[in-house]
Amino acid sequence: MADFRFELISGGASGPRLGRVHTAHGAFDTPAFLPVGTQGAVKTVSPEEVRDAGAQAILANTYHLHLRPGERLVRELGGLHRFMNWDGPILTDSGGFQVFSLSELRTLTPAGVTFRSHLDGSSQFLSPEIAVRIQEDLGSDIMMVLDECLQYPATYEQASASLDLTLAWAARCKDAWRGRNALFGIVQGGGYPELRLRSVAGLRAIGFPGYALGGFSVGEPPALMYDLVGATAPHLPEDKPRYLMGVGTPADLVEAVDCGIDFFDCVLPTRNARNGSLFTATGPVNIRNAAHAADPGPIEPGCPCAACRSYSRAYLRHLALCRETFGLRLNTIHNLSYYQRLMAGVREAIAAGRWAAFRDGFRIAQAAKRD
């Protein structure tokens, strides 16, 4: 872990923070948004296009890469960075979320979870120790402990029992970790603030280089997520990075930064792009709408991305209706650029001491969009 270090530039235990996460594959500035490269690729775009959009780090999914092509092959070919030609920081999840969301016929025991592969139906087993080993073989810079991902809503008793299992698994992950990269604990506890705090206390007692908040964006109202994140984040160690997993909308990111979160990942910008839903400062644009049929303008005036620099809404609508893969790529480039510009704006506002004005302006613009 000699290469992993979190540099807190400004801010404290609560409220917006400015920082930098250092890894063996370079650093990324926080608050940050990590695009998702589920199968070792950010869907439809190249690593160069991901970097050109402003991203400094990405996420890859352990579950998918474990099932195909397998972590041993990736390791033999020099690790995930070389395999996918991304030389910046890579964060991997533990695979737990996909086991609990994608696979069928799960059998959960204290030892681990047995599940059927969604690819070929084969029986698979994932334990805390195996989850760490897979991520080490992939060569991840930031690894996650294996956690049980609860369905929402869950009762207090379900959430409490799940939390105990997740804490026991976190301790086993820490024991299995060989320390070459960073391992993050994951705060669980469902929708119950007292369980979230019990989770934080348990994880702090084990001790991790960073802390993730899991179990959000699973169908709960945004206001509940903001309340829980706001109640939890101040209890995490001030000098360690905080990562809100699988979140979220532009509004989610701004509100969570306000609560003291340092970085995020989410499929939203890339998945929405492939559905023709494009983010702009004045609200989402559905590029398939007839209103854009003869529009010579860009998706978002002033956007420096390759799609907005050279292509009209009319052309992008045409590509979307024809299902041309080039359209998926241009849409993805724009949405990635939007998210990275949002985070750059967040960092600039914090650095310049005008966070409150930035946040309030963003909230007003969001409220206007709903009208």
Ligand SMILES: [Zn+2]
């Ligand atoms: Zn653009």
